[in-house]
Amino acid sequence: SINFATGAYAMKSIVSKFTNNFGLECWVKPTALGTSQVIAYNGITGGAGSGGWGIYIGSDKNYYGLLGGVTTVGGVPATANVWTHLALVRVSGVTTLYVNGVAAGVTVTNDPGLPTGNFALATDPQSPGNEPFTGLIDEVRAFTFDPGQFSTNYLLCSQSLTMIVDTTNLLEPNGAVSDNLNLEIFSPSVSWTNVSNAGWLHLARVSGSGFATVGFNVDANPGGTRTGTMTIGGQTVTITQAGATYVPATRIGALFTNISSIYGLAVDPSGNVYASSGQDIYQWSPGNTNATQMITSGLSSPAGLALDSANNLYIANSTGGYVSEWIAASNTLTTLFGNGDPRYLGRDFAGYVSYVCSPGNAANREGPFRWSPLDGSVTQLTSPGSSPENTFHGLAVDAAGDIYYGSSIYTVVKGDGEFICGLNELTANGAPSLIYSEISESEGEGPQAVAVDGGGSLYLSDSIYGTISKFPASGSKSTVSSVVPEAMATDTARNFYFENSGVKEVPFAFVDPTAILAPIAGGSGQLPAVLWINANFLGDFYPTTDQSWITVMGVTNNVVYYSVAPNAGIARSGNIFVFGRATPIQQAGVPFIPPLLTNPIFTTNDAFQFTFTNNQTTNFSVLYTTNLLTPLSNWLLLGAPSNTSPGVFQFTTPATNSPQGFYLIRYP
Numbered sequence: 128s129i130n131f132a133t134g135a136y137a138m139k140s141i142v143s144k145f146t147n148n149f150g151l152e153c154w155v156k157p158t159a160l161g162t163s164q165v166i167a168y169n170g171i172t173g174g175a176g177s178g179g180w181g182i183y184i185g186s187d188k189n190y191y192g193l194l195g196g197v198t199t200v201g202g203v204p205a206t207a208n209v210w211t212h213l214a215l216v217r218v219s220g221v222t223t224l225y226v227n228g229v230a231a232g233v234t235v236t237n238d239p240g241l242p243t244g245n246f247a248l249a250t251d252p253q254s255p256g257n258e259p260f261t262g263l264i265d266e267v268r269a270f271t272f273d274p275g276q277f278s279t280n281y282l283l284c285s286q287s288l289t290m291i292v293d294t295t296n297l298l299e300p301n302g303a304v305s306d307n308l309n310l311e312i313f314s315p316s317v318s319w320t321n322v323s324n325a326g327w328l329h330l331a332r333v334s335g336s337g338f339a340t341v342g343f344n345v346d347a348n349p350g351g352t353r354t355g356t357m358t359i360g361g362q363t364v365t366i367t368q369a370g371a372t373y374v375p376a377t378r379i380g381a382l383f384t385n386i387s388s389i390y391g392l393a394v395d396p397s398g399n400v401y402a403s404s405g406q407d408i409y410q411w412s413p414g415n416t417n418a419t420q421m422i423t424s425g426l427s428s429p430a431g432l433a434l435d436s437a438n439n440l441y442i443a444n445s446t447g448g449y450v451s452e453w454i455a456a457s458n459t460l461t462t463l464f465g466n467g468d469p470r471y472l473g474r475d476f477a478g479y480v481s482y483v484c485s486p487g488n489a490a491n492r493e494g495p496f497r498w499s500p501l502d503g504s505v506t507q508l509t510s511p512g513s514s515p516e517n518t519f520h521g522l523a524v525d526a527a528g529d530i531y532y533g534s535s536i537y538t539v540v541k542g543d544g545e546f547i548c549g550l551n552e553l554t555a556n557g558a559p560s561l562i563y564s565e566i567s568e569s570e571g572e573g574p575q576a577v578a579v580d581g582g583g584s585l586y587l588s589d590s591i592y593g594t595i596s597k598f599p600a601s602g603s604k605s606t607v608s609s610v611v612p613e614a615m616a617t618d619t620a621r622n623f624y625f626e627n628s629g630v631k632e633v634p635f636a637f638v639d640p641t642a643i644l645a646p647i648a649g650g651s652g653q654l655p656a657v658l659w660i661n662a663n664f665l666g667d668f669y670p671t672t673d674q675s676w677i678t679v680m681g682v683t684n685n686v687v688y689y690s691v692a693p694n695a696g697i698a699r700s701g702n703i704f705v706f707g708r709a710t711p712i713q714q715a716g717v718p719f720i721p722p723l724l725t726n727p728i729f730t731t732n733d734a735f736q737f738t739f740t741n742n743q744t745t746n747f748s749v750l751y752t753t754n755l756l757t758p759l760s761n762w763l764l765l766g767a768p769s770n771t772s773p774g775v776f777q778f779t780t781p782a783t784n785s786p787q788g789f790y791l792i793r794y795p
Contacts (some may be wrong), residue, residue, distance in 0.1 A: 128154070128156070128263045128264060128265035129248075129263065129264060129265070130262070130263050131248070131249035131259070131260050131261065131262060131263070131264060132158075132261060134256055134259050135249060135259075136247060136248060136249040136250035136255060136256070136259065136260075137247065137248040137249065138245050138246065138247040138248070138250065138252060138255060139245065139246055140245055140246065141169050141170060141179075141242050141243065141244060141245060141246050141252075142169055142246045142269045143169055143242065143269050143271070144241060144242055145242075145271050146178075146217075146238060146239055146240065146241060146242075147217055147219070147220060148217065148218060148219065148271060148272055148274055148277070149180070149216075149217055149269070149270070149271050149272075150214055150215065150216040150217070150268075150269070150270045150271070150272070150277070150281075150282075151167060151169065151180065151181060151182060151214070151215045151216075151267075151268070151269050151270075152212065152213065152214035152215070152216075152225075152266075152267070152268050152270075152282055152283060152284075153166065153167055153182070153212075153213060153264055153265065153266060153267040153268070154210055154211070154212050154213075154264070154265040154266050154283075154284075155210070155211055155213060155260075155262060155263070155264055155265075156208065156209065156210045156211070156262050156263040156264075157184060157205055157207055157208075157260070157261065157262035158207060158208055158261050158262040158263075159207065159261040159262070160184065160188040160205055160207050161186065161188060162186055162258075163183065163184070163185055163186045163258050164183060164184040164249075164258055164259065164260040164261065165181065165183045165247065165249065165250055165251055165258045165259075165260060166181070166182045166183055166184065166213070166248070166249070166260050166264065167181050167182050167246075167247070167248050167264070167267050168180070168181025168182070168183070168193065168246070168247055168251070168252055169181055169242050169246045169252075169269060170195075170196075170239075170240075170242030170243060170244055170246075170252065171196055171242075171243060171244045171252060171253045172193060172196040172251050172252065172253065172258075173196050173253055174196045174197055176195075176240075177195050177196035177197070177240060178195055178239065178240030178241040178242050178243055179194075179195060179196065179239060179240065179242040179243070179244070179252070180192070180193065180194050180195075180215060180217070180222075180239040180242065181193050181215065182213050182215050182224075183258070183260075184205050184260070185199075185202075188204060188205050189201070189202045189203055189204055189205060190202075190203045190204075190205050190211070190213055190224065190226060190231070191224065192215035192222060192223075192224040194222060194235070194237050194238075194239035194240075195237070195238070195239045195240040197237075198222075198235055198237040198239075199235075200215070200222050200223065200224050200232065200233065200234065200235045201224030201226070201231050201232040201233075202231070202232040202233075203224070203226045203231040203232060207262075210263075211226060211227060212225075212226070212227050212228065212282070212283065212284035213225070213226060214228075214282050214284075216277060217239070218274075218275075218277045219274055219275070220236050221234050221235075221236055222234060222235050222236070222237070222239070225279065225282065227284055228279050228282055228284045228285050246269075248260075248264055248267060249264065266283055268283065290310060290311065290312050290317070290319060290359075290360035290361065290362060291310070291311040291312075291362075291436050292308055292309065292310055292311070292359060292360070292362050292364055293308065293309040293311070293396075293436075293526060293581050293619050294308070294364070294396060294581060294619035294620060295362065295363065295364050295365065296364070296365050296367070296620065296660050297364065297365070297366050297367070297620070297621075297660075298367050298368075298369070298620070298621070298635060298636070298637065298658055298659075298660060299345050299366060299367070299368045299369070300368075300369055300373075300375065300637065301347065301348040301368060301369045301370060301371050301373055301637075302347050302348075303344065303345065303346055303347040304344065304345060304601075305342060305343070305344040305600070305601060306342070306343060306344070306345075306582045306600075307340050307341065307342050307343075307581065307582050307583060307600075308340075308341045308343070308357070308359065308364060308581070309338075309339075309340050309341070309476065309525075309526035309527070309581055310338065310339045310340075310341055310359060310360055311338060311436055311476045311526070312336075312337055312338055312360070317336060317337065318334065318335070318336040319334065319335055319336065319339075319359060319360035319361075320333060320334045320358075320359070320360075321333050321334065321335075321341060321357060321358070321359040321360075322357070322358045322359075323343075323355060323356070323357055324355055324356045324358075325353075325354075325355030325356070325366075327345055327346040327348070327353070327355065327368070328343060328345055328355040328356075328357065328366055329343060329344050329345070329346075330342075330343050330357065331343055331344070338476055338477070338526075338527070340526065340527050341357075341359060343357065343366075345366065345368055348368050348369065348370060348371055349371055350370060350371060351370040351371070352367065352368065352369055352370040352373065352656075352658065353367075353368050353370070354366065354367045354368070355368075367658060369637040369658055370639065372639045372640075372641050372655075373637040373638065373639045373655075373658065374637065374638060374639075374640060374708060375636070375637055375638075376634050376635075376636040376637065376638055376659070376705075376706030376707060376708065377706065377707035377708065378634065378667070378668065378705075378706035378707035378708075379607075379608060379631055379632070379633050379667075380631060380632060380634075380666060380667025380668045381628075381629055381630070381631050381632075381666060381667050382400060382411055382624075382629070382630045382631065382632050382663070382666070383400075383411050383415070383416065383417050383418045383629050383630055384628055384629035385417040385418060385629065386402065386404045386409055386418055386629065387404070387628055387629065388404050388405065389402045389403065389404050389613065389614050389626035389629075389630065390403050390404070390428075390429070390430040390431070390445070390470075390613055390614055390626075391403035391429060391430045391431045391432035391442070391443065391472070391614050392432060392614040392615060392616035392624055392625070392626060392630065393432035393433055393434045393440065393616050394434075394616050394617065394618040394622070394624055395434055395438050395618070396618065396619045396620075397412075397413075397661065398412070398413045398618060398620075398622075398661030398663065399411065399412045399413075400412075400418070400616075400624060400630055401421070401432055401434070401440055402418060402432075402614070402626070402630060403429035403430055403431075403432055403442065403614075406423075406426055406427070406428065406429070407420050407421075407422060407423050407426070407429070408420075408421050408422035408426070408429060408432075408440070408442065408453070409421060411630070413661060413662075413663040414663070414665065416665065416666065418630070422442075422453060422460060425451065425460045426442060426444055426447070426451060426460075427444040427445075427446050427447025427448075427449075428444060428445045428446040428447065429442045429443065429444055429445070429451075430443045430444075430445040430469075430470050430471070430472070430485070431443040431445075431469065431470060431471040431472030431473075431482065431522070431614075432472060432616075433472050433473050433474040433480070433524070434474070435474060435478070436476070437455060437456070438455040439452055439453065439454050439455050440452070440453040440455070441453075441463065441472060441474050441480060442472075443469035443470055443471065443472040443482055444468075444469070445468055445469065445470045445485045446468060446485070447465075447468075448465050448466065448467060448468050448469075449462050449463075449464065449465035449466075449469075450462075450463045450464055450465070450466075450469055450472070450480060450482070450498070451463060463480070463498070464480075464498050464503055464505070466496065466498070466505045467482075467484040467496065468484050468485040469482040469483075469484060469485075470482070470483060470484055470485040470486070471483050471519075471520070471521050471522035471532070471576075471577075472522065473522050473523050473524030473530065474524060475524050475525070475526060475527065475528035476526045476527070476528070477500075477528060478500035479497050479498065479499060479500065479524075479528060480497070480498040480500075481495055481496065481497045481498075481508070481522060481524050481530050482495065482496055482497075482498075482522060483495050483496070483519040483520075483521075483522050483532060484496075484519075486518050486519075486520065493507055493509070494507070494508065494509035494519055494532070494534070494559075495507075495508045495509060495519065495522060495530055495532050495553065496508060497530075508530070508553055508559075509553065509559050518534070518535045518573075519532055519533065519534050519535075520532075520533045520534075520535070520573070520574050520575050520576065521533040521574050521575060521576040521577035521587075521588065521615075522577060523577045523578050523579040523585075524579075525579050525581075525583070526581065528554075529552060529553065529554050530552070530553040531550065531551065531552055531553075531562075531577050531579055531585055532550075532551050532553070532574075532577060533548070533549070533550055533551070533573060533574020533575065533576075533577055533587065534547075534548070534549055534551055534573075534574065535547070535548045535573040535574070547564055547565075547566060548564065548565050548566070548573025548574060548589075548591060549561045549562070549563055549564035549565065549573070549574070550562045550563040550564075550574060550577065550585065550587050550598070562585070562598065563587070563598065563604075565589075565591055565592075573589065573590060573591055574587055574588065574589060574590075575588040575589065575590055575611055575612070575613060576588040576612055576613055576614055576615045576625075577615070578615040578616055578617050578623070579617065580617035580618075580621050580623070581617075581619055581621070582600055582621060583599075583600030584597060584598065584599045584600055584617075584621075585597070585598040586598075586607065586615055586617070586623060586625075588610075588611050588612050588613070588615060588625070589611065590611045593609055593610070593611055594606050594607070594608065594609050594610075594611070595607040595608045595610065595611075595612065595615070595625060597623075607623065607633060608625070608627075608631075608633075610625070610627050612625040612626045612627055613626060614626045618661060620635060620660035620661050621635035622634055622635050622660075622661060623635070632663075632668075634659055634668070634706060635659075635660075636657060636658060636659035636662075636706055637657070637658040637659075638657055638658075638705050638706055638708040638710070639654070639655035639710075640708045640709060640710045640711075641655070641710070642710070642711040642712075642713055643710065643711070643712050643713070644713050644714070644715070645691040645712055645713065645714040646691075646714070647693065647694050647714065647715050647716070647717065648693050649690070649691050649692050649693035649694070650690065650691065651680065651688065651689065651690040651691075652688075652689055652690075652691070653686050653687065653688050653689070654686065654687040654689070654703065654705065654710055655686075656684070656685045656686050657682075657685045657686070657687065657705060657706070658685070659685060659706075662685050664682040668706065669682075670682065670687045670703055670704060670705045671703070671704045672689070672701060672702065672703050672704070672712075673701055673702050673704070674699075674701030674702070674712075676691055676692040676694070676699070676701065676714075677689060677690075677691055677701045677703065677712055678690045678691075679703060687703065687705060689703060689712070691712065691714055694714050694715070694716055694717065695717060695746065696716055696717065696746070697716035697717075698713070698714065698715050698716040699713075699714050699716065700712065700713045700714070717742060722739040722740065722741045722747075722776075722792050723739055723740045723741075724737060724738075724739045725737075725738045725739060725740065726738045730779065734779050734780045734781075735779070735780045735790075736777065736778070736779040736780070737777070737778060737790070738771070738775065738776065738777045738778075739768075739775075739776055739792065740774050740775055740776070741774065741776060742774065746767070746794070747767060747768055747776060747792050747793065747794055748764060748765075748766070748767050748792075748793050749764075749765045749766060749767065749768060749778050749790060749791070749792060749793075750762040750763065750764055750765065750790070750791040750793055751763045751765050751780075751788050751789070751790055751791075752788060752789055752791075753787065753788045753789070755789055759791075762791060765778075765780065765781065765790075766778075766781070768792075778790075
């Protein structure tokens with residue numbers, strides 16, 4: 128919705144020239160009554176001889192339809208601060224005003240006349256600023272239909288409007304934590320409910336209307352991995368909480384390295400990564416090793432990227448002075464608007480596009496701007512002053528429309544110039560505030576890129592410290608990586624991405640590293656399932672092992688399968704590494720049986736020969752010394768006994784006339 132206050136209005140050329148079998152509908156929430164107020168009108172409201180049709184509030188505080196600026200229809204009391212659906216519909220020469228889907232007042236047969244001029248919201252089309260509407264308007268729609276085909280079921284108030292949650296699957300750690308979901312509804316008057324099916328999953332809100340950031344929290348999990356659901360707005364969201372033995376992944380891995388100089392990133396709910404480089408847009412999908420070209424023409428140094436819920440891609444052309452929209456359904460590229468040289472870009476659920484301009488452009492010194500999808504206007508959101516040393520780097524927008532951006536503001540302290548570098552938040556309806564700040568004496572240092580995820584965690588690429596920092600919605604700042612990327616992004620599953628000689632991913636995943644005991648005889652096994660949405664077990668994320676007797680066989684449905692060789696020796700241990708976490712694989716050795724010495728003799732050439740029994744599969748070696756005080760490491764290795772029959776071993780000294788000595792049988 129848009130709030131029309133203090134004389135605000137929207138206007139464009141007429142949207143229809145129909146005089147029969149048409150309709151005009153909208154949701155309205157007036158905040159003041161008692162004066163004549165135009166809500167929506169197509170044509171001229173001037174009076175006799177004027178053509179057009181629309182909806183307004185009379186000075187008597189009633190809703191009316193208006194035809195040709197003369198004839199009124201309806202006359203239903205308006206209520207301030209209450210959302211109401213209004214529809215003016217003309218069917219086969221009869222005009223009716225519908226209020227919340229119900230025909231109101233009388234109908235008329237007067238001809239509205241041919242609409243000319245403009246279409247306007249919150250004002251007379253022919254006299255902008257006259258008869259202003261004060262309040263909120265949403266979902267304005269002009270429509271037509273074939274004769275005899277209209278039904279009130281066609282009105283938006285009678286339809287089940289689409290509700291979209293930003294994700295239908297979420298992972299949570301095994302501790303007690305709070306998190307958020309974002310619910311997108313294109314009408315503020317549509318109500319929703321929220322229900323949990325698990326006692327450990329607690330909802331901050333169980334009902335509401337319109338767009339909402341819906342909070343919830345989970346209890347600490349003392350047992351195995353568990354799942355619960357939230358049913359919000361008729362959609363089911365599955366919450367999976369890691370079991371008590373799971374730990375967070377620590378691996379950072381490369382998704383692709385075949386392109387570099389990346390200046391914009393965006394990731395859709397399926398894990399497809401979009402990157403801007405050169406004059407092109409590239410796409411990478413899970414399961415691939417390289418990114419491929421997706422858009423190769425129509426762009427001018429593309430930089431910042433953003434996605435909407437339909438996976439349409441918004442592209443800042445940093446040297447062309449315009450923002451492009453790539454429409455996923457038709458695979459077409461259009462120009463959305465042109466203003467400045469947009470460099471960093473973000474989009475909220477309501478369709479507003481916010482950006483800051485390229486460094487070096489004078490407009491970059493002015494901070495973030497926002498483009499409105501309602502009238503195409505661009506608004507400067509802050510007034511930091513126009514010092515040529517001011518710079519703004521990085522911008523991200525959350526679902527609610529809050530904007531996060533980096534700044535380096537020049538100031539003079541005791542005669543010396545310095546830069547206050549920081550991460551700023553600009554709420555949808557408030558003033559900017561500094562979340563984090565630091566001091567630099569060099570121009571251009573400080574924030575380089577910003578990202579935000581659906582749970583409210585912020586990421587900052589900072590050239591002062593040479594790091595990516597994470598600011599969780601609750602908790603302390605932490606370092607993600609010691610690099611300073613120009614582009615960063617998150618997906619709806621809370622995975623984090625950044626450019627660094629390609630694109631790297633920090634998985635939001637959990638691994639159970641509990642040690643596993645493998646059988647002596649060898650065989651196959653599997654690790655506990657890895658908890659990871661949009662899993663990609665290729666390249667840097669493929670499991671590895673540090674022992675040759677352990678083989679990783681593959682990964683299916685997030686489960687790592689392995690095999691171990693038989694063990695003919697002593698107990699041994701190795702590891703399988705998954706996302707930086709080591710899972711020990713322990714294998715027992717062959718049981719030791721003390722050797723039993725039998726039949727020691729001297730052969731005819733005076734060689735000493737002895738026989739002993741033991742386990743058939745055990746390997747032995749024979750050591751010799753003439754002095755029992757000799758360290759074992761200095762004993763002479765004579766060789767291995769021969770296996771004369773199952774479980775029977777025989778050894779003969781290699782030299783005749785052996786001096787008196789001592790023999791030791793060693794295993795292995």
